[in-house]
Amino acid sequence: MASTLKPDDARQVEEAIAWAVANGEPLELIGRGSKRALGRPFQVETMLDLSALSGVIDYEPAELVLTAGPATPMAEIEKLLAENNQMLAFEPMDLTALLGGASSEGSLGGSLMINSGGPRRIKSGAARDHLLGFEAVSGRAESFKSGARVVKNVTGYDLPKVICGSYGTLAAVTKIDVKVLPRPEKVYTVLVLGLDAEQAVRAMGAAMNSAHEVSAAAHVPANLTAKSAVSYIREAGASVTALRIEGFGPSVERRCAELREELASFGTIEELHTMNSLSFWLEVRDVHYLVAPMQDPVWRISVPPASGATVAADLSKLDGAAWFSDWSGGLIWLQLPASNDASSAEVRATVDAAGGHATLVRASKDVRAAVPVFHPQPAPIAALSRRVKESFDPKQILNPGRMYAGI
Template sequence: MTGTIRPRDAKELRQAVEWALGEGVTLDVRGEGSKVALGQPMRCDHVLDLSGVSGIVDYAPEELVVTLRAGTPLREVEALLAQRNQMLAFEPPDLGPLLGQAPGRGTLVGAVMGNLAGSRRLSAGAARDHLLGFSGVNGRGEAFKSGGRVMKNVTGYDLSKVLAGSWGTLAVLDEVSVKVLPAPDQTATLMLLGLEDAAAVRAMCAAMGSPHEVSGAAHLPGRTALRLEGVAPSVEARLKGLRELMADAGAKMEELGTLESRTFWREVRDVAPLNAAPDEIVWKISCPPTEGPATLGRIKAQRPTARAFYDWSGGLIWLALPPSTDADHTLVRGALGVTGGHATLIRAPEAVRAAVPVFQPQSAALVALAVRVKESFDPKTLFNPGRMG
């Protein structure tokens, strides 16, 4: 790369894109760069650093909406919301430490562009479900807006579903409005100890299907965690009902209080259990929850030293494998079987990410659709070229 462009506002951002378009150069779009090692390696001419386009534009706690500029660090947003006992319900993870970066980096817009979400994904939805509106610049140098700052706004196309998960390859945003929710007064976690994977998934699915409003279900080796949140009397009543429901699981039970629970679920959210060996390959596998144990079993049959844990009631598997030149991508994706799913290579050396598909290969029909979307937003491949393959 030959340089860094650091706009200070939306006007300078658009000017930067127009200049790059006119010069025929490509841009590596970054906020704080916490996830730059996620995706296939890019070869860009310049870094477009959005850290200068930062700050809270508007916060309306009564309306449950916060509007901020694209370079605003996630930690600043969360600190602001905490002052009013509110939260980002989709629990955007901090993947920095997993990817070799310092903790506490990253932007909210970066999490949205990756459509990242933590354990509350099952009950609260993904990042895209909380994006109310945004403005930005596409690869044609055109400024555009979508949505608004109210939860009922449905005018026009739902571009949030297109941009969330695009990893900055379609457009550069300068401002977003996001829905927030009240933070729970109390959190409790029921721990089931000693369950094997299949039994743990059955217990998690039963809990999520119960009337006890479980907001998180994860299984780590030897520990199956079920989270309850809300006001104290409700949590206590639901915890009692959940214990009764889980009595037939055949597991010893323990309970975590609010502080212990928040620490535990933050570690699950940030994939901390797989941080111990930074040279390991890390995969994120999504599949039907009931197929999780079989999927992981097929992988462990070939790689018995693999380490893993489940989130999303078994529908999300975080997998760590020994270092290899191909990340065992054929084995991992082949293990999904006929039931479907997708696997994303989250952490691997640059040479490995250059040699294998980082994101799940798509069908011909989806590839054709993605090409048309890309041509509509960024026909010159200006933004993050090659990141998604």
């Protein structure tokens, strides 16, 4: 019979994992549960519920540092930061709607465990670049900590880089120190209308190589713009290539004006101001355009930006494909009909040819059990992954098999 362990603090987390190690009992780690549908399905009888490890422990706006429990809701953190005109610069995605949950259910720890990174990643990096330190309990039932509440703190192994993106397979995190940054005063978006994938990649490349400090670059094809909540995007009737500029008011206005002039040769140019810009980039961040229909698989594909147009064009040939791109063409979100049984092999072959990798973010349990969710690793990398897992969790106690079969 399935059972749940719900520790109240870090000491009880250590005791729970020690019990699991002693009894050879694998554990499913869960915080707020919004990301349980990510990764391979696996069967365990006992859940380690970390939801009690929630709440902001310390916040020093002047020092740009926040400390919180792993299950602290992202909505709570974002509200607190907004009150102080600050933000998490890595722009953590809220994938709950895409995965079939209610919006804003995600936690800080969950964002770190998937190494979340939104549209600003091309400028500010992903979650691992903003994690200053953490405390955790390994699969050996040993408490440890790494990093500290300062930016320059790394000596020896940079464990914050290792723990981010580990999907709870290495340790149960009990406390998190994260870097925060000031929010921009204004957020404008320059739009180029009517471009195809190849033209969009060239326009985004020109913008990113300009002197205007573009913080995000995305392309939404015409067949998806009608799903936008931003009226101008929804009624455009054409594809939208979007370039975000943010900062102090006069600087944003000047840089937008100059970027519009530089991109005029690509086609019709328009501009979104702060409120509409914020709404649009939330849609891009949270993959709003591919939420429905829920039964259709969704892939997250990372390729060199210069290859983005070719990969998008090839994937567009698959029956029923819908896609949009972020990160100046380097990130492609792809939706395919559930009825297309051969699609996974075609996706992986296309992405392999471009030197990228593809992750199956949403699919049924049966599909995620049959198809590798994460891109298959070359033998040397797979061997390294096994050694890292064995170092932290030699008895395969924590989320066994969630990322790769047998690991």
